[in-house]
Amino acid sequence: MLQFDDLRLRVGGTPILRGVTLEVAAGEAVGLVGESGSGKSMTVKSVVRLLPPGSRTEGAVRFDGVDVSSLDAAGLRRMRSRDVAMVFQDPRAVVNPVRTIGDFLTEVLRDQGVGRTEATRRAARALSEVGIGDAVRRLHQRPYELSGGLLQRVVIAAALLTGPRLILADEPTTALDVTTQEEVVAILNEQRAARQVALMFITHDLELAAAVCDRIAVMYAGEIVEVLPAAALHAGARHPYTRALLNSRPGAVAPGERLRTVPGVPQSALTAPPGCVFADRCPHAEARCREVRPVFDGSAACHLLEAR
Numbered sequence: 001m002l003q004f005d006d007l008r009l010r011v012g013g014t015p016i017l018r019g020v021t022l023e024v025a026a027g028e029a030v031g032l033v034g035e036s037g038s039g040k041s042m043t044v045k046s047v048v049r050l051l052p053p054g055s056r057t058e059g060a061v062r063f064d065g066v067d068v069s070s071l072d073a074a075g076l077r078r079m080r081s082r083d084v085a086m087v088f089q090d091p092r093a094v095v096n097p098v099r100t101i102g103d104f105l106t107e108v109l110r111d112q113g114v115g116r117t118e119a120t121r122r123a124a125r126a127l128s129e130v131g132i133g134d135a136v137r138r139l140h141q142r143p144y145e146l147s148g149g150l151l152q153r154v155v156i157a158a159a160l161l162t163g164p165r166l167i168l169a170d171e172p173t174t175a176l177d178v179t180t181q182e183e184v185v186a187i188l189n190e191q192r193a194a195r196q197v198a199l200m201f202i203t204h205d206l207e208l209a210a211a212v213c214d215r216i217a218v219m220y221a222g223e224i225v226e227v228l229p230a231a232a233l234h235a236g237a238r239h240p241y242t243r244a245l246l247n248s249r250p251g252a253v254a255p256g257e258r259l260r261t262v263p264g265v266p267q268s269a270l271t272a273p274p275g276c277v278f279a280d281r282c283p284h285a286e287a288r289c290r291e292v293r294p295v296f297d298g299s300a301a302c303h304l305l306e307a308r
């Protein structure tokens, strides 16, 4: 359904994505993990062309086989309002603070010609489906009357309301406290799985990605360095960067022990060396790793794995 084909992105001449190739099947959940600045947000934003001014892309992003860069304004609006829904980190940045939850939820349906009574009925049902009781009262409330967790559920309800085929979720729970995070992710995942909606889920949390997703794509400095089935995250991770990330999880050391880190500093696509993007921090790097860029073979981009 969704295909990134050697997507490269520059913003004002600065390289941000250096050739992202990835596919997402209908109904599939794919997690995008990696350090800050690795290009996760830019990758998902390129699906709906929500890129910063001065962006230039090469390669392609295709939705249902159609290159999104070829969509005219009407096509882009249709894709953003029907086919693809977005859930971002901070629900308060998305919901208009002075309008009611009911207005927020029914707006898109009303735009699509759904009558007021029917739109309100669907909005109330959508709230119940994301676990918000007393839906009729909630529809009359304003965002400041709801906690962050409840408001993010409202955003998820809105995302599901138009029957999208893909949800782009960019760290949807980072702004919430830990117990609320789990509930919100569980609801998002239950509801999208029940409807067979595909998901691209950006998170820093490898375990969370593995719990929610079918496959995980690991990004580093504007590239995907490894893609693997979520069930194989621990036993099957092959790329040295994925292994280093797994080793640096708090759960990877005994309580009281010092946490391990990935040595060195995160690289950006701009400062990436000509060879492997991870060469400067990789404990196994050889001369060719610094000179020749490894080819992504559908599973990983690493010279050390090619040799085996």
Ligand SMILES: Nc1ncnc2c1ncn2[C@@H]1O[C@H](COP(=O)(O)OP(=O)(O)OP(=O)(O)O)[C@@H](O)[C@H]1O
Residues within 6 Å of the ligand: 011, 016, 034, 035, 036, 037, 038, 039, 040, 041, 042, 043, 052, 268, 269
């Ligand atoms: N509006 C912008 N203009 C120019 N460059 C940008 C802009 N937004 C982000 N970038 C740059 O693009 C690169 C990728 O950013 P992106 O937000 O995709 O990373 P990320 O992996 O999602 O990070 P995080 O986990 O911190 O959100 C970074 O180097 C960032 O500085």
